[in-house]
Amino acid sequence: MSYxxxxxxxxxxxxxxxxxxxxxxxxxxxxxxxxxxxxEAVMENEERKKVNKYGFCKDHYDLLYLGTNxxxxxxxxxxxxxxxxxxxxxxxxxxxxxKHAKAIQKRLETCVICNTLNFNMERYYETIARLYKDxxxxxxxxxxxxxxxxxxxxxxxINYAHKAGKYSAEFLATLHEKQTASTNxxxxxxxxxxxxxxxxxxxxxxxxxxxxxxxxxxxxxxxKTNLPERK
Ligand SMILES: [Zn+2]
Ligand SMILES: [Zn+2]
Numbered sequence: 001m002s003y004x005x006x007x008x009x010x011x012x013x014x015x016x017x018x019x020x021x022x023x024x025x026x027x028x029x030x031x032x033x034x035x036x037x038x039x040e041a042v043m044e045n046e047e048r049k050k051v052n053k054y055g056f057c058k059d060h061y062d063l064l065y066l067g068t069n070x071x072x073x074x075x076x077x078x079x080x081x082x083x084x085x086x087x088x089x090x091x092x093x094x095x096x097x098x099k100h101a102k103a104i105q106k107r108l109e110t111c112v113i114c115n116t117l118n119f120n121m122e123r124y125y126e127t128i129a130r131l132y133k134d135x136x137x138x139x140x141x142x143x144x145x146x147x148x149x150x151x152x153x154x155x156x157x158i159n160y161a162h163k164a165g166k167y168s169a170e171f172l173a174t175l176h177e178k179q180t181a182s183t184n185x186x187x188x189x190x191x192x193x194x195x196x197x198x199x200x201x202x203x204x205x206x207x208x209x210x211x212x213x214x215x216x217x218x219x220x221x222x223x224k225t226n227l228p229e230r231k
Contacts, residue, residue: 005123007131014142019182019215021146022153023223025124026117030225033116034060038069042076050112055080057111067227084108125156129163132171139167143174148182150222186212186219 013024037056041047056064064073087104091097131138149157157175164171189212195201217223 005120005127007127010124010128010131011138011142014138014146017145017147019147019218020150020153020223022121022124022128022156023150023218026121027223027225029120029124030063030113030117031227033113034063034067034225034227037064037076037113038067038072042072048076048079051076052079052083054110054112054115055084055108057109057114060111060113063225063227121156125160126163128157129160129171133163133165133167139170146178147185148178148219149175150219151179152222154179182219186215189215 009025009028010021013021013028016024018024036042037047037051037060042051067073084104084107087107089100091100132143133139148154154175158172161168161172161175192206193210193212196206
């Protein structure tokens with residue numbers, strides 16, 4: 001399945017005051033790709049073959065299950081389960097059985113949606129760094145207004161810093177500055193939250209302090225994807 005890398009989402013989410021704009025891009029793309037696996041498009045032969053071979057990871061299975069096409073999911077899983085079922089063999093030799101178990105384990109760990117998502121996210125990291133190089137407004141205004149990133153995406157962008165060309169060092173410096181400031185903010189919010197439990201505390205946790213655990217979820221582990229609600 002092809003997916004267009006659009007700078008539109010980069011502009012959109014880097015201008016929103018979120019914990020991690022890259023997570024927002026990923027969530028949007030994840031929801032779009034997952035939706036495709038609930039549409040008629042997945043009944044095409046080429047896609048069916050991919051689903052049979054790679055299947056869905058647990059998170060994507062759960063996401064698809066929450067979607068609106070249970071029949072489509074059942075049809076896809078029917079052939080996927082057959083594929084896995086065909087791998088099961090009876091061994092009397094323990095070593096051979098254990099080697100085969102490892103091979104099946106590997107086959108169970110793949111996911112057709114994660115494959116597409118990861119492939120396209122690599123293109124997004126690169127496009128973000130290139131945009132930083134090529135677009136003065138993105139470099140001097142938009143990128144400077146972000147709050148920070150989750151740690152995973154902070155590292156992902158560092159991996160593509162060379163794509164910012166002559167602005168690579170500046171790109172790294174801004175990333176570092178944003179990440180340090182947002183980390184300090186989060187530490188402060190967690191501190192305020194824990195302090196409110198102190199028996200000497202006279203005030204209830206402030207709203208931002210009680211959000212601190214939610215922010216920590218995104219900062220440390222990245223954000224979760226939800227499928228858009230249907231009317
Ligand atoms: Zn992120
Ligand atoms: Zn997956």
